[in-house]
Amino acid sequence: MKTETHIEQQGPVMARRSFLRYAGAGIAGVGLLTATSCVKDHRVMPNTGIDIGAKGDLAILNYAYALEQLEAAFYIQVAATPYSGITAAETALLTDIRDHEVAHREFFKAALGSNAIQALTPDFSSIDFSNRTKVLTAAQAFEDTGVSAYNGAGYLIKDATYLTLAGKIVSVEARHSAYMRNLITAGSFADNTIIDANGMYKAQTIPQY
Amino acid sequence: MNLLNIIEEINIADPEFQDRISPRRAVIKNITSFGSKVAVAALPMAFSTLFKKAYGQTAPLTVSDVLNYALKLEYLEAAFYNAGVASALSFSTAEKAALVTIQTHENAHVNFLKGVLGINAVAQTSQGMNGTYDFTGGFNTTTNIVTGTGPFSTVLTDIDTYFAVAQVFEDTGVRAYKGQARNLLGNHTVSTAALNIHSVEARHASAIRQIRRARGGAGATTKPWITGANDTGIAAVNGNYAGEDNVVQGPVTITNLPGVSGNVSVNAATEAFTEPLTMTQVVALVNIFGVR
Known part of the structure; x- marks a missing residue:
């Protein structure tokens, strides 16, 4: 998986557009995708049939749709094959999260209509779904990436209705993340590894151009 | 399937995308460059102007x-x-x-x-x-x-x-x-x-x-x-x-969408979106x- 090229763009001199790559790299970095193509070939391969074909806000919505598809697929798997030692409370709340992500996914699919990208088939083969720590760590990475991605893309949205909708979703992702973080380490729901001295989410303070 | 490719495709499909990240409208540009020059904690400026x-x-x-x-x-x-x-x-x-x-x-x-x-x-x-x-x-x-x-x-x-x-x-x-x-x-x-x-x-x-x-x-x-x-x-x-019990988002009624089994429940539909005040x-x- 040649993701290193993208990951190195996380520094203070992030290139334009790189917030999207940053989020994408974050997901690829935890091994949730099979990166079968060379990173030099940024175009979607014709035989995959992917055609964004959308402009402006629709492109951002498709980006969100892609993220939500991955999250939904992940939690569907978590619910279908619970990790060993899962508690009743964890089962209940993880199932809730699954249903939230499915609702998000289906919302974007419906809202995008014929502009929607095709259904994605993520490869989670590198995750041991029987291992609590591994599942929760991956979940936390998903949620933090989601929050970061929505926060980072918000200012690009032109339509007030879509911006409000993104806001409606991002706070739910943040609630998921705080829960996941507390499950991994009690009291880490918003610790200084993710929140800066201004009390703001660290990964997405003012981007440096 | 590579998400990075999708992201690239968005950039290719939407020529405005770059403009919006680095807006060319002068006044907007001033604001963004202003933001890049000043540390977040040190913005005691007349922002509103x-x-x-x-x-x-x-x-x-x-x-x-x-x-x-x-x-x-x-x-x-x-x-x-x-x-x-x-x-x-x-x-x-x-x-x-x-x-x-x-x-x-x-x-x-x-x-x-x-x-x-x-x-x-x-x-x-x-x-x-x-x-x-x-x-x-x-x-x-x-x-x-x-x-x-x-x-x-x-x-x-x-x-x-x-x-x-x-x-x-x-x-x-x-x-x-x-x-x-x-x-x-x-x-x-x-x-x-x-x-x-x-x-x-x-x-x-x-x-x-x-x-x-x-x-x-x-x-x-x-x-x-x-x-x-x-x-x-x-x-x-x-x-x-x-208003937190709202289940209609934009043009979409969430409870009419397919969930994991049956349609998305009312609880899930309300939990998945937090409403503004x-x-x-x-x-x-x-x-x-x-x-x-």
């Missing part, structure tokens, strides 16, 4: 109005956690640690917003009664006097009441920030900051709700997310959760605590 230029006559509210509104809410929250941490309430070690974390963030938000607003920032002493709030919710909005006889009269003597009020403050804060998103539309610097604070408030709300769930009793069934209209069991705060709604809800 800059942003008014970007919006012209179309802005429903000036950015400084929105920021002062946010500042008033953060003053309230900071004071609430300062009071809780300093109180005689016998929190567990974990509860106290969580409160101190949130207290730190709320005070940081105050300082951040004051720094951004500079001389335009409202003074804390203009709030409540010479800066003193009524956390019982009994503030007399006519005489501006703290009565201490509101619906949460045990807020600083009973831990469960304290956390219930904390939950209401956090959930309301999230909804309040969300409601201002459209007033900051296209404002890179301020909208990103607001979204960031908004997501941190959501983490606080989730954490407080988890504490209430763990404490059991009346809060035992509390989830980290908001289910339906007012899941607190406290009728006095119905207004703080008004308007400034008018929020002001009416927090003036009983002394926000003015």
